[in-house]
Amino acid sequence: MNYQMLYFASLADRAGRAEEVRDSAARTPRELYAEVAAAHDFTLAAERLRVAVNGAFVAWDHALADRDEVVFLPPVSGG
Amino acid sequence: MNYQMLYFASLADRAGRAEEVRDSAARTPRELYAEVAAAHDFTLAAERLRVAVNGAFVAWDHALADRDEVVFLPPVSGG
Amino acid sequence: MKCFRLADTSIDVDAEKAALGHAAAGGCVTFEGWVRDHNEGRVVRRLDYQAYAPLAESEGEAILAEALERFHVREARCIHRVGSLAIGDLAVWAGVSADHRDAAFAACRWIIDEVKLRVPIWKNEHYADGESGWLHPDNTPVVTSEYSR
């Protein structure tokens, strides 16, 4: 399936990009994070992140669909 | 001695005036309040009031001097 | 420079807030007291504030100086209206700047509480039924509790 990935903050710096389309066999955010973390050398553990699909927070075992927009969110620091 | 009295809020309403000069034998705010309370029918007990002389809070047994400005302050309600 | 003031015309909030600016401050908390259309179940039409001005100013200044000692804040200001106010009018403004928001919230709250407790200003509410009355610090009327005997 193809996923539209968006990267923010330290993950964007680490990946060297703000977005990418990934062709992936991963079916959940958990599987997908393992894949992109290996690809981009992310060292932030999944437990430190939240995940959003199509603009809404989801659980790590959420079932992904083709063309989903998937975002792994580093700890926030607004305000 | 002569005292410059100022009245505020409910005490001014009760006295029917905002100020008066009193010729009095009172030597402390406590004595003076007993006198003006009787004269103007004030029912607020002294314990409910604070007293200021010449623009500063003082104790009820403060020694008054001729021409002092004396103010008995009802409970405040600003803000 | 005075940090506490009485105002007999509208409070210029922008000018007050500008005075709180500080490069080391990361947060600013302000409180505004507005004239409310109701109190203790009665409809309020307008109100008057009366102050014993010299003592109100020195006591207000003392509160702000104490706030700077008690809390880790950079600037603190307060301004209180006197005279006749309509519903929605700004009656009192207090503002604090601080490095961190904990101190800013705590100090701003403390200042407005102390002002209400200590500064010789009195509120006279005018009700929809034509009555009026001076209030106690807890917003209960002076008249019924003390004089209606």
Place this chain on the structure above:
Amino acid sequence: MKCFRLADTSIDVDAEKAALGHAAAGGCVTFEGWVRDHNEGRVVRRLDYQAYAPLAESEGEAILAEALERFHVREARCIHRVGSLAIGDLAVWAGVSADHRDAAFAACRWIIDEVKLRVPIWKNEHYADGESGWLHPDNTPVVTSEYSR
């Protein structure tokens, strides 16, 4: 009507505050977060905020709706800057109106705390020594704690 917004230009505080007006409200508390010239002992020159905009807006809106349920308040608003900011710039503004000041202080504090905790916005501080770094919610740098191994 949106109560939480992201802004890529200066926040118009007067417009935000006007939206809090309510005849039954007796108090209004606002919080402003300013860009501070220091953090964790380092001199800060400027900073950038990045947001995941669609989720930041829906999460911010959810926080304000929750505030209206949790606290006895009349209106609540919040606006957060994105982009590049200088020292002293207004980064975030939150405001609440309520009948009584207890609720106004509590709700305003709760809102800014939740925004900092839940809304996907990230701060990148640029230091006087030329370094920069993304921050964690507790304002410690991401870089040294996660990547400098």
